Amino acid sequence: RWLDLPADPLPGDPGLPRAQGPAHGVSLRLVVSPGREEEGISHMPGGQSGHPLSPFYRAGHAAWVRGEPSPLLPGPAQHRLVLQP
Numbered sequence: 227r228w229l230d231l232p233a234d235p236l237p238g239d240p241g242l243p244r245a246q247g248p249a250h251g252v253s254l255r256l257v258v259s260p261g262r263e264e265e266g267i268s269h270m271p272g273g274q275s276g277h278p279l280s281p282f283y284r285a286g287h288a289a290w291v292r293g294e295p296s297p298l299l300p301g302p303a304q305h306r307l308v309l310q311p
Contacts, residue, residue: 231272231284234291244293258298266298 238244245252258266273285
């Protein structure tokens with residue numbers, strides 16, 4: 227199962243904000259207040275790419291395990307894609 231994410235031990239149970247168990251868990255954590263988006267946080271296990279050949283596959287998984295959220299707003303662009311006809 228080389229495509230599976232590691233089975234990391236995580237704190238929490240179904241009755242806590244960080245609810246998770248061996249067969250279920252949260253797929254996104256998001257905290258944001260209207261008008262204060264720059265202070266918002268987002269947290270996604272495995273990162274945004276579900277494609278195993280993407281360099282971003284599993285990006286952010288270690289932070290998810292540690293409970294470290296990412297900023298909601300993206301910040302400066304790191305890549306640029308130009309499509310021409």
